[in-house]
Amino acid sequence: MDRLLNIKDLSVHFKLEEGVSKAVDGISLAVGKKETVCLVGESGSGKTLTALAVMRLIPRPGIIAGGEIIFKEADLLCLSEEKIREVRGAEISMVFQEPFTCLNPVFTVGDQIGESVALHIGLQGQKKKDRVFEVLKLVGINEEARVYDAYPHELSGGMRQRVMIAMGLVSNPALLIADEPTTALDVTIQAQILELLSTLKEKLSLSILLITHDLGIVNEIGDRVYVMYSGKIMERGPKNDIFTKTRHPYTEGLLKSVPDLGPIKDRLYTIPGSIPEPFKVPKGCRFNPRCPYVKDICRLQEPVETKVSAEHFVRCFKYE
């Protein structure tokens, strides 16, 4: 597979008074060219930190404690601050969950996207404006002249998210990291944004790393899936394998607990308990206190990743 992004054994630690919290604990993840990879998990599982590590934007007191992030043959973790800036926002763009907090309320949309155009591709004046119009059209905004002059508060949530995506696309990035891009949006608008991401992927040969907790979204647009729990990848593989040949009890629980439009169930399946706090990661398999198939060994030893099929891997003792 042609790999655009290859994360190897990445760890992000937070050194706090209570001890060291291993928020991301040695994960490996790859995104191929023109591929949509979904990183799934509950809040607190470390998905956003993984994305921020790729951008080298880990907030203090967090540190990248180890690993490599290879993007187009260069290790992003070894680049100088100057060099990473050339990658950040230019070759890798990020779209966040809440489009309102990411836009500056006192500048127009045109100003803000224009700034990105000037910074990353050095266009000025009319050429700059043309490029802004172009990316606005690209994200499906038909009234680009009106939106150009609009302030963020004048736009709806869906439009703001389109603007954020447009801003990320000005310099033709190879990789778009979308962190829960539709969580704050209405369901009809969510469908539009997901559709937009799929179209852009085809049109611009874009690779997408999509972070989400909604398996419905994964099913709609994902190619491959990584299931993350408490800082570790528990299961990874092509979407269809994850959905139909589910191996890990956590993935199984997630799939079963999502309410669906299928037949009405009297009771929904639930995964008991909740994700451990980062300082109290259980010994052995970190999922063991919530696992319905827990065995003695799960409480003592941490399972290693085993192969299910060519591209499908799981970290669980159930299959040993």
Next chain:
Amino acid sequence: MNNKLIVVKDIKKTFKTAGGFFGQAKSVYAVNRVSFEIEEGKTLGLVGESGCGKTTVGKIIVNLERPDSGQVVFNGKKISGLAEKELRPLRNNMQIIFQDPFASLNPRIRIGKAIGETLKIYGVSDIEKKVRAMIKEVGLPEDTYYRYPHEFSGGQRQRICIARALVGRPKFVVCDEPISSLDVSIQSQIINLLKDLKKALNLTYLFISHDLRVVKNICDNISVMYFGNIVEEGTTEEIFAMPLHPYTRLLIASVPSMGAGKKEKYFNRPIDNKTANAGGCAFYTRCPNRQDKCAGEIPELVDRGKGHRVACHLNY
């Protein structure tokens, strides 16, 4: 026929928008002639996009907002327009659970006290015993009583909010997006809890949500709202088996589906214009099947059998 616990009749509510420096203040219809009934022991789902007025309806029913016109009848007693003093004894019978359990708990008040506060107001005896029983009932550990909100996760906080709403044994509860800020695995826990409590305490719910997947699993009846109007209503089975309004069909088609089966592809026009089409069908600007008639004539809710009602010109 069951007792109709809640009857909402033609409620209207407008909000004034500030008109800027020189502009004129405008009125915006948040709720426009909404009527529905909820039978005792049933759950009605109120569905729609943000800004469609569903939360305002919930607030009007529990008297946190006053309607401009129309009325709410609770258990046979007309409650809109009552003075605060007369409302007090009724308030205990109706409670509301909000969306964000982080914003709705006071960080400096211990959980036991927060839950017990409602009881104190109504002068109930044995408060501590009742609060402790309620904490147990919503599945929280016993030591919750003396702890503070920050010690709890989102799901646990929502349990606390549920305990606080139910401790006074209300008959009717408005659940305003109670699970949309929670994780998937926690969402299902809370849905099951709400279902269990409904059975155990003989509750009636108005369940406000934009997530059809959740609504389908918890509601007996559904009302779909668009721009302050109810555009379709019926039993959950009817609405999902045979959605009639184009907006309902769009909503259903937009749900990210887990199944492998193909979904109805539905026309989904990106819109930014937040003002509805005045004088005609509010959905006109987004409707794929619109006709000339829809622009100039407001459709009325019409019964299409089995209590399934729809407001759309196209279905004649």
